[in-house]
Amino acid sequence: MVTLHNKTISVWNPGGSLRSQTSLVRSYVNDLAIDPTSGKLYVTGFDNKYNSLDRNPVQVAFLTGFDLDLNVNWQTWGQDANSLTLPVTTPQGDRPQNDMADTRGYRITVGRDGGLYFLGEVAGGNSIFRWNGKDRTTATQVKYDAYNDPYNSASPHQAYYARINAQTGEVMQGQLAFPRYNGAANAFRVDQGTIAADEQGNIYVGGVTFSGVDGRDNNAIAGQSVGSYVFRREGDLTALVVSSDFQQRRLWTPFTDNGGKGKVQGFAVGQGRAALFGTVVEGTTITASALHGQAFNPGTSALADAYLATWAIDSPTGFATVQYGTAGADHLVGGATADLLIGGLGADTLQGDSRPAGGGFGGGADVFAYNAVGEGGDRILDFQTQDHIRISASGFGLAAGSQARLASSSQALGSSAGFVYSGGLLSFDGDGAGSQATVGLATLVGTPSLSASQIQIV
Incomplete structure (x- = not known):
């Protein structure tokens, strides 16, 4: 068993005795995961840093692989801030490059397919998330439309998810996801979100989106059309399902009925089913065959409602x-x-x-x-x-x-x-x-x- 308390990681033997322990010198340590097959441990978060060359602060995500004795196996991202504005060397010669957009690591998990999956955020298009986590020239970001290609992106927080090589820490594939409002990128927050992967490597991301989700007004849940977006401080609790090759969004929808605001905070998938857990802070969400179909606190009080949804997926393909x-x-x-x-x-x-x-x-x-x-x-x-x-x-x-x-x-x-x-x-x-x-x-x-x-x- 492995525990994380503040910035201290502890590995416990099956009998309950302490095997190893270390405290990380990091700004934020947000999540850890252990591979039940290999016994390897993975930790993610981000650091507040300062680039003295261009005199700007920057947040830099990190992902670290450990063994059970907490020896470091590999390090992904976590670069020195000054390196993020240095030129890079290519076969065509040196070229200037800026990777100073803030990045954060929030979740790390081992999927049902045995793969390692990372979830974080970026505030801008020019970031270290464009690359393989080891250098600043090997591109790994998959983009095919306006909702994952960060042009005209400014700095709203965008979700970033990636499949990681568990042996080396190298990013194999990564992708952004964000809405667009009036043509500009809008926020998809996952700071309290979740990521999971099924047996085929289809990726499930939960969080909160703001106005402009692709195809939002065409979505229906249990035969009921998703309610219109309501402009308030909070966004919509939202689920995103992406194909294993990162080439298709199989599902991207909020669960809003009448002004329902909140966030998806947990996903469990496998054996032909998906289930999510979220919280609703105001308004109502779509329910079907529910034990309690009405919101307890539909107003804007501090009392949040729990929300649970589950549906069947076709296990071999990821389709419903x-x-x-x-x-x-x-x-x-x-x-x-x-x-x-x-x-x-x-x-x-x-x-x-x-x-x-x-x-x-x-x-x-x-x-x-x-x-x-x-x-x-x-x-x-x-x-x-x-x-x-x-x-x-x-x-x-x-x-x-x-x-x-x-x-x-x-x-x-x-x-x-x-x-x-x-x-x-x-x-x-x-x-x-x-x-x-x-x-x-x-x-x-x-x-x-x-x-x-x-x-x-x-």
Whole structure:
């Protein structure tokens, strides 16, 4: 057993005697985790430092790996403040670089997949979280849209989560998450938040968000649309679920009903279920089949209500449901959270949510999958900004993980294979402007916008 009291770490033998103990000389020591398999120990927090070169204070996150005798195995981040504005050496020569945005370490955990996961915050785009934690040149930050690419970010606190190599401490993949309000980055606070990972490495983050969560107004919980954002001092208690490859938000939603404000503070996942714990400080949140469905203290008193939510996830995929079609014309309907719909052969009708004709209220990031070129001819009733089209690389003759090429005409694709989206019809063209005919995959009802980043090649 391992305990953390203030800044003192204690390792206890099974019989209750003290094995080792140390007090860290750090500004803030926020969390620790022990790997039950390897017996390794991990500690995170942050330090208040001062860069004497540019005369500015800076907060610097740290993550340290120990053995059970509290010998240091490795150190990630925790750089000297002056080093954060020094030039870096690249194959093209030295270049100036500033990594002075504040960073903080708040949570560290061992996931159900055995991986090591970190949760922290950053106040700005130019930070040490862009890199692998060991140098300032090896990029590890995954970004694909406006809600994880920190342009126009200023300094609101943004959530940062990462998968860490437990043997070396090197950051393998990391990603930001934040809302946008009027085009500028807004806050996603996780200082009292939580992180977990399921057996497949899908990542679950809880915290509090402010206005501008991507797709917020389209989310529904247990068939009830999420309530409108209310501008008050407190934000919304929010859950974020990210795919194991960091390429998709499977779910990003608050649980607000009528002005419900609070934070998600605990996540437990595994064996096909997810459960979260949070607190509500005012207003009401969505409940379903609840032991107590009404808030005890809906006003703005100092008495917070506890909030518990649990839902089924599909264990092999991380989706709430997986719907498979037949060789004929099927009508597949998802639920209120992230669903995977695989129509297969035949002209299928696909809905990401269970509202009549979709209704534009489908919660979660739904995925509509195509494993072969001949599986087209479908209608997707409710394609939303958080949804994706998944393309089998082998079935379409493409490279897995490559960026999809999307244009409004075959001529615009040139001589390469790609996708054409025009008038709501998504088609595949195997040779661009060549002689091969395009093959229609799906009509997106309502002609919603579609970007290349919403087409995944796997």
